[in-house]
Amino acid sequence: MDTEWHTGLAGEPVLLLGGRALYRPQVRALLLADLHLGKGDTFRRAGIAVPGGGTAHDLQRLDTLLATHPARVLWILGDLLHGPAPRAHWLAAWQAWRARHPELRIRVLRGNHDRALDADALGVEDAGIEQRDGPFLLRHDPRPTRGVHVLCGHLHPLAALPGLRRRWPAFWLREGLSVLPAFSAFTAGVVPRQRPGERLVACVEGAVIALPPWPR
Numbered sequence: 001m002d003t004e005w006h007t008g009l010a011g012e013p014v015l016l017l018g019g020r021a022l023y024r025p026q027v028r029a030l031l032l033a034d035l036h037l038g039k040g041d042t043f044r045r046a047g048i049a050v051p052g053g054g055t056a057h058d059l060q061r062l063d064t065l066l067a068t069h070p071a072r073v074l075w076i077l078g079d080l081l082h083g084p085a086p087r088a089h090w091l092a093a094w095q096a097w098r099a100r101h102p103e104l105r106i107r108v109l110r111g112n113h114d115r116a117l118d119a120d121a122l123g124v125e126d127a128g129i130e131q132r133d134g135p136f137l138l139r140h141d142p143r144p145t146r147g148v149h150v151l152c153g154h155l156h157p158l159a160a161l162p163g164l165r166r167r168w169p170a171f172w173l174r175e176g177l178s179v180l181p182a183f184s185a186f187t188a189g190v191v192p193r194q195r196p197g198e199r200l201v202a203c204v205e206g207a208v209i210a211l212p213p214w215p216r
Helices: 039-045 054-068 089-099
Strands: 004-009 012-017 021-024 029-032 073-077 105-109 130-133 136-139 149-152 158-160 167-174 177-179 199-204 207-210
Touching (some): 054 089
Parallel strands (some): 073 105
Antiparallel strands (some): 012 021, 130 136, 167 177
16 A cells, blocks of 8 residues: 555645655645644543553654655644643653754644643744645644635544444545644544545555545
8 A cells, every 4th residue: 555645735746644744745844733742641640541652652653754755844733732841751752852853844833732832842933823835824723714725633534444443544635625634643533524525535554545535
């Protein structure tokens, strides 16, 4: 199976990656959503027993994507964080990862979990709520905007594949709006209610499977 799916959005060629990210080769930009750093720490502080190592695993996956799709800028479309950063176990892992990529520009759009975002401590740029970049409007909230193609996150879309009970993270491609899958492996999600002409591109163990468009 292929690890990337070539398509066009807003007149620009893009790659949808089985690693749950979108790549714009013309501008060497990698985009992902819903990294949710520190989610495991947040759960454990609440007394919920979950395994550790989630942040390290997600950062290793991000390293793999950057090695195969060199980027000048990494856009995070909201929910970089899941909870407050101070004294969290994942913070040292993130800072060590950031130090290995000093030339990479990282721009973070604020999501609903990013209230405690400290851009300086994390070595990132706080890009606010939304940013226009080429033919795209980047934000966390999946809200269409007339005249521009929105790239966003927040919903954690999943795809149901025929014959399989498990659900897989997916890109949800809609008219004028594309929702990226949650990058974090430690997230739940929902199978969206598609409208005619929309389609899902599932991320299955690092591969991509483009499902047929929803019937008109």
